[in-house]
Amino acid sequence: MTHKIAILGASGYTGAELVRLISQHPSFEIAALSADRKAGMEMSQVFPHLRHLDMPTLCKIGEIDFSQIDLCFCALPHKTSQEVIAALPKTLKIVDLSADFRLRDPAAYEKWYGNPHNALEQQTEAVYGLTEFYRNDIAAARLVAGTGCNAATGQFALRPLIADGVIDLDEIILDLKCAVSGAGRSLKEGLLHAELSEGYNAYAIGGTHRHLGEFDQEFSKVAGRAVKVQFTPHLMPANRGILATAYVKGDAQHIHECLAAAYTGEPFIEVLPFGEAPSTHHVRGSNFCHIGVAADRIEGRAIVIAALDNLTKGSSGQALQNANLMLGEDETSGLMMAPLFP
Amino acid sequence: MTHKIAILGASGYTGAELVRLISQHPSFEIAALSADRKAGMEMSQVFPHLRHLDMPTLCKIGEIDFSQIDLCFCALPHKTSQEVIAALPKTLKIVDLSADFRLRDPAAYEKWYGNPHNALEQQTEAVYGLTEFYRNDIAAARLVAGTGCNAATGQFALRPLIADGVIDLDEIILDLKCAVSGAGRSLKEGLLHAELSEGYNAYAIGGTHRHLGEFDQEFSKVAGRAVKVQFTPHLMPANRGILATAYVKGDAQHIHECLAAAYTGEPFIEVLPFGEAPSTHHVRGSNFCHIGVAADRIEGRAIVIAALDNLTKGSSGQALQNANLMLGEDETSGLMMAPLFP
Amino acid sequence: MTHKIAILGASGYTGAELVRLISQHPSFEIAALSADRKAGMEMSQVFPHLRHLDMPTLCKIGEIDFSQIDLCFCALPHKTSQEVIAALPKTLKIVDLSADFRLRDPAAYEKWYGNPHNALEQQTEAVYGLTEFYRNDIAAARLVAGTGCNAATGQFALRPLIADGVIDLDEIILDLKCAVSGAGRSLKEGLLHAELSEGYNAYAIGGTHRHLGEFDQEFSKVAGRAVKVQFTPHLMPANRGILATAYVKGDAQHIHECLAAAYTGEPFIEVLPFGEAPSTHHVRGSNFCHIGVAADRIEGRAIVIAALDNLTKGSSGQALQNANLMLGEDETSGLMMAPLFP
Amino acid sequence: MTHKIAILGASGYTGAELVRLISQHPSFEIAALSADRKAGMEMSQVFPHLRHLDMPTLCKIGEIDFSQIDLCFCALPHKTSQEVIAALPKTLKIVDLSADFRLRDPAAYEKWYGNPHNALEQQTEAVYGLTEFYRNDIAAARLVAGTGCNAATGQFALRPLIADGVIDLDEIILDLKCAVSGAGRSLKEGLLHAELSEGYNAYAIGGTHRHLGEFDQEFSKVAGRAVKVQFTPHLMPANRGILATAYVKGDAQHIHECLAAAYTGEPFIEVLPFGEAPSTHHVRGSNFCHIGVAADRIEGRAIVIAALDNLTKGSSGQALQNANLMLGEDETSGLMMAPLFP
Incomplete structure (x- = not known):
């Protein structure tokens, strides 16, 4: 059975990445592509690397007949996304790639994003889209909120450790190196x-990066207490890839065992x-996340490093993984391509 | 039906690219991987980007039971390749990615490669692997000689024009820009x-690049007379991608029509x-070749530009395309992935 | 004696490059820096790499007291530049880095740039700024028009050959590879x-790049007849550097001798x-231009390749070289720094 | 007065960088260049970017008449360097860029470098070459040991803070991003x-990088107690540049004031x-070091970030700065060039 897919915001990088991935999916078919400012153009004009594909012409959102759509990806800017989603049919399955439905607490949303949330009804039903940790909820969800790409990487490195209490929760430092397509x-x-x-340089220094809202929410949730990490992102001269270097206190071997156990059987996480x-x-170009652990020479300290592709596992690949679950497909469908190296 | 595949020389870039591509192929299974100096190692140690795959341990060629192999890719250096292939079972289907069986004339081989050919029997039966122009021969072949990556790019731009006589055969200049993985x-x-x-810089200037042997052979063959192009490659600060800028004399519109007609229906060539x-x-990362044509401001002159990924369409993708034909599979099987952008 | 220098348009790359160079000049002092949209900002805010320098605050052009200025560099966009220069004191020495005063023929200017020339008086007195070929005129000039960076590179490769008639004037092809700072x-x-x-990709294909106006003017002038070259620029993934590959017909040894003779004693041109x-x-980062010559395997054909840094020898370094001449300084003053490698 | 300079190991990057810098120095003259395996070659063959310079032919060390040399830079691999220096005239002024004379304790040297020290006499007299902190000792020294490039960067960020006790000495984490020319x-x-x-990826994880020997020695010395930092270097896709992100505990404003005070009047350090x-x-390409400080959102935590060019301020620029002191020249002589941007 073929699922009809719409992508809103197809003229951005995550939109193009969705098209790249879905073009190889055995049971998804792209039925509509929107891009408000480029409506009327062909996808091949906006992204010539997709010219071999027979794609619908870019249109305005209002031109899409959503009754014919099985699932809709929203790859729109935050704030716009909530407005658009609030106006979509209430039964339409949606994977949102923006920041609008990631935070459970509207006050936290307003704090990090600077504007009040205007789609609280949808926000209430949204499920956080970190597939490996919300699999069942996602499978049952109508609206899934894709995670921040940095937030995903940091959580893959740290979440099981915080949940299991194998590291000092008050001494977590996350030094992140991000590729430019994340912008x-x-x-x-x-x-x-x-x-x-x-x-290269650090940016959003001092704990001002918005993805901290996700870290605070998720880490505190799994810890059962407030957890605040110190997080500094750095912009790298590369197009794809996030490397998260986490400095933690705990026994490195236990940490490694904890991560290995947590990700046993996971198709995309390699410890x-x-x-x-x-x-x-x-x-690069794949949906895999690689995680390494080492003991520091200083007793009781460890380093946990996670690497993934921000456009794939960090956003559009994760989104497709979630969509597979929501539509009853194999979770890995269309996502097992090998990384591109060199 | 699953075809058992061996790859000789799996520790090089074209070997790794073959593994990347075949890992997504619906009916190919990698049964053996050789790498003489790295025998005993796992592929994931040599190429960690392939660690998610369950691959045979790297072995020496002599350890492979070729009676269990349906097709063998040779991704070995030239000169070594001919020796290895001469010693393989005479009925084994082989796609060779080296330069050893590209040139029909042993004297031309010796001229360009500096050593006499030592596998003349195999050389005689080898079919030149430029799929779009030797499709039927390849389907029937036992041994196919993959083309040079520069040679493929230049031929995609020029071959139909030379065959149809729509350009001046004595005034062809080919300025090529090559990514470093080609080395x-x-x-x-x-x-x-x-x-x-x-x-960036030019190299092999003055008409000394070995791929000229292929240009001379193939262009002269389709022209029915000697054709010598002026060819200068340049090394680019990039990992994948060849851009061939051809300066020709002829009517640009006719040239465009000739190319469009020649590639009608071709799944991988986009004019x-x-x-x-x-x-x-x-x-990048795909098996597509894009070709553009423009008229120069000077009457009677045109520019033809071809772009492809040297590791995919220029070598390993072409090799898989040929293997598909030789094994009766759909020519595009495993090769329709979209390019990676950004 | 110290010369007081003004730079108009200091917030662009050529402006910043002028500051970099002049900061090491023994007898130039930057007295004024303009940047209309960034007036009031410090140079270190616009270009933090210059924060060690004690520079005047960016101002609007109208705020500069030109009676205190010995020489003014205009690093403004074309069209704006002619308007600004027409309004400057008629005795002020000026080196213009825009395209506005390069073309002798106002009709040619309008053809290539799309707007009529509005400063014909200044255009008449302007001297073309290719230092090695207009040295005496530049030393005596009030207004010097810096060349296009591509135009400079192509002329270094070809100008002596056209002047001496050692190549076929109707068969010149120039394939240029340009770094992105040129944009x-x-x-x-x-x-x-x-x-x-x-x-990488070609752009402005078909003979539509504006620097062709300069090639046509200068090559025709030295040849004493109309000379039109075929010119195709390509955009490279690099920040600095132009490589011009010229395909010519002529005797390669004569060509090499001609160039070697033409540039004997030149401090910045290395054959x-x-x-x-x-x-x-x-x-990279230097004012040098390297030129190589090789014979092609095809009798009577040669390749001439020139390499320079578009921001230095191709624009701001050339501008400083000209300013040195105009102010009676040693032509090489402030310009002998070695390239940065790696 | 002109000082005669020898550079041993001129075929490496730090050797070439020394030549680049000294070529602009008003009172240094390169009198000898050694490169054992490339002896007999011209510097312009090994480093064509230096072809405009009139340099001595590369020779073997034994061919140099050191009685004519005022100062010798050793840009040799560690272990080789100590052997060579032990055999040089005992009165020759030397700046060594290797690791051989950085560590005061021979046991520490052997621990980090794996071989016993064989030039203990010279090791005893060597002065650690971090100019800003050993200025007087360096001016009086015969033999100066250039610092590790990572070690220099980390010390610029942290040394005044450790000396003044404004940060927690047991909680220092240093996440370093290094360009590839450092290798x-x-x-x-x-x-x-x-x-x-x-x-990008981390390397030498777990506290195994050799520059930790320098951090341990210097930080413990200024603290008057043992100080061990946690240090993880990362390899970046860039040619020049180290960014050190230090995570410390202390009051961010005090930290900023401490650094600002420590570097007041320093010509190359910009806070x-x-x-x-x-x-x-x-x-890039300069001898400057930029340092930034920010408070984290977590009370009592700060981030200190230092940036420099590993080949200049991190090695060859530092070496020249030291040589200036040793020869009684202005410390900044030949070193005030602006960075290259873009």
């Missing part, structure tokens, strides 16, 4: 090749042999 | 990130609308 | 790291030994 | 463009306004 197709000087290539370091080079 | 996993100073990134320029950005 | 600090999707890195290929890696 | 001109697969570009983050983009 989207934004026209900013700092994202130009001339200004980004060949160098490396103890002492090995993962690399974003080895996950 | 293989070679330890040379000039291929280090520190020395290659952020700059762009007249006047548009292709980009290697739009074919 | 300036422009916010365009194609210049984003995510879209530019790791790939490599016959058969060697230059690389943009070896001129 | 030298080594032929390793992981340093190839194809394998390094577009991704940014509170809350700003430095970038390696803004120091």
Whole structure:
């Protein structure tokens, strides 16, 4: 059986990544693509790398007949997303890739995003989309909120450790290295090749990055108490890939065992042999997440490193994984492609 | 029906690319992987991006039971390849990715490669592996010689034009821009990130690049007379992608029509609308080749530009396409993945 | 004696490059920096790499007291530049880096740039700024028009050959590879790291690039007849560096001799030994231009390749070289820094 | 007065960087260049970017008449360096860029480098070359041991804080991002463009990087007690630049004040306004170090980030700064060039 899929916001990177992935999916068919400012254009004009595909012409959201759609991906900016989703049919299955439905607490949303939430009804029913930890809820959900790409990476490294209490909850430091596609197709000087290539810097320093809202919510939830991590993202001269280096206090071997146990049987999470370091080079273009653990020379300290592709496992791949669950398909369907190396 | 596949020389880039592609192939199964100097290692140690795959341990060629193999890819260096292939079972289907069986004339081989050919029997039966132009021969072949990656790109741009006589055969200039993976996993100073990134240069200038042997052979064959092109490759700070800019004399519209007609129905060759320029950005990681044609401001001159991924359409993807034909599978099987962008 | 310098348009790349160079100049002092939209900001906010310098605050052009300025660099967009320069004091020495005063023929200007020229008086007195070929005129000039960066590179490769008639004037093909800083600090999707890195493409194909106006003017002038070259630029995933590959007909040895003779004694032009290929890696950040010549395997054909840094020798370094001449300083003053490698 | 300079190991990156810098130095003259395996070659063959310079032919060390040399830079591998230096004239001024004379304790040297020290006499007299903290000792020294590039960066961020006791000495985490030129001109697969570009990974995880020997020695010395930091380096897809992100406990404002005070008047160290983050983009090719401080959202925690160019301020620039002191020149001589951006 073929599922009819709509993608709203198809002119951004996560939209294009969804098309890339779904083009190889055995039972999904893209029935509608929206891009308000580029409505009327062909996808091949906006993304020439997709020119071999026979895709619907880009349209405005209002032109889509959602009664013919089985599942809708929203790859719109936050704030816009909640408005659009509030207006969609209430029975339509939706995977939202924006930040709008990630935070359970509207006050937390307003704190991190600066605007009040205007779709509280939908926000209430939304399920947090970190597939490996919300699988059953996602399978039963109508609306799934895709996670932040940094938030996903940090959680893959730390969530089982916090849940099992094998690390000191008050001493977690997360140093993240992010590729530039995480910033989207934004026209900013700092994202130009001339200004980004060949160098790197921290940004959103001091605990101001919005994905901290997700860390706070999820880590506190699994710990059963407030957990606040120290989190500093760095912008890298690369297009895809997040490397999260977590500095934690605890027994490194226990930490490794905890992660290995937590991810046993997971199709996309690979816990490396103890002492090995993962690399974003080895996950590019794929839905895999590699995790490594090592003991520091200082007794009682460990390093946990997670690597994934922000556009795939960090957003569009995760979204497809969730959609598979929501539509009763094999969770890995369309997602087992190997990374691209070199 | 599942075909058992062996890959000889699996520790190089084209070997790893074959594994990447075949891992998604519905009816191919990798039964043996050789890498003489890395025998005994797991593929995941040599190429950690493939760690999610359940692959045979790397072995020496002599350890493979070829009676259980339906088709063997040889991704070995030239000269080694001919020796290995000469010693393989005479009925084994083989796709060779080296230069050893590309040239029909042993004297031409010796001229370009500097050593006499030592497997003339096999050389005689080998079919040149440019799928779009040797489809029937390849389907019937036992031994197929994969083309040079530069040679493939240049031929996609020029071959129909030479065959149809729509350009001046004595005035063809081919300026090629090649990504570094075309040089293989070679330890040379000039291929280090520190020395290659952020700059570019021509190499093998003056008509000394070995792929000229293929151009001379194939272009002369289709023209029915000697055709020598002027060919200068340039090394680019990128990992995948060949852009061939061909400067030709002829009517640009006729040239565009000739190419469009030649590639009608071809699943992997996309001729762009007249006047548009292709980009290697739009074919990365895929088996597609994009071709553009424009008229120069100077009357009677045209530019033909072809873009492909050297590791996919330029070598391992082409090899798989040929293997599909040789084993009676759909030619596109395992090869329709979209390019990776960004 | 110290010369007081003003730079108009200091918030662009060529402006910043001028500041970088002049900061090391023994007898130039930057007295004023303008940037209309960033007036009131410090240079260190716009370009943090210059934070060690004690620079004047960015101002509007109208705020500069030009009676205190010995020479003014205009690093403004074309069209704006002519308007600004027409309004500056008529005795002020000016080096203009825009396209506005490069073309002698106002009709040619209008053809290539799409707008009529509105500063014909200044246009008449302007001297074309290709230092090595207009040295005496520049030393005596009030207004010098810096060349296009591509135009400079192509002329270094070809100008002596056209002047001496050692190549066929009707068969010149120029395939250029340009770094992205040549496009300036422009916010365009194609210049984003995510879209530019790791790939390449031709642009302005078919003879539509504006620098052809300069080639036509200068090559025709030195040839004493109309000369039209075929010119195709390609955008490279690198920040600095132009590589011009010229395909010409003529005797390669004569060509090499002609170039070697033409550039004897030139401090910035290095003609490599016959058969060697230059690389943009070896001129980055410097004012040098490397030129190589090789014979093709086809009798009577040669390749001439020139490499320079578009921001230095291709624009701001050239501008400083010209300013040195105009102010009676040593032509090489402030310009002898070695390239940055790696 | 001109000082005659020798550079041993001129075929590596730090050797080439020394030549780049010294070529602009007003009173240094390169009198000898050694490179054992490339003896007899011209520097322009080994590093074509230096072809404009009139340099001595590369020779073997034994061929140099050290009686004519005022100061010798040793840019040799560790272990080799100590042997060579032990055999040089005992009165020759030397700046060593290797690791051989950095550690005061021979046992520490053997622990981190794996071989016993064989030049203990020289080791005793060597002065640690972190200019800003050993200025007077360096001016009086015969033999100065250049610091590790990572060690320099971490110390610029942390040393005043440890000396003044404004941070918790037992809770220092240093997450370092290093460019690839720090690995030298080594032929390793992981340093190839194809394998390094577009991704990143930690290495030497668990506190095994050799520069920890320097951190332990220097931080313990200034603290007057044992101080062990947790240090994890990451390899970046860039050629130049180290970014050290230090996670510390203390009052962020005090930390900023402490650093600002410590570096007042320092010509090369720039402490940014509170809350700003430095970038390696803004120091490339220069001898500057930019340092930023921010408070984390978690009370009592701060982030200190330092950025410098590993080949300049991290090694060859530092070496020249030290040589200036040793020869009585202005410390900044030949070192005030602005960074290269973009």
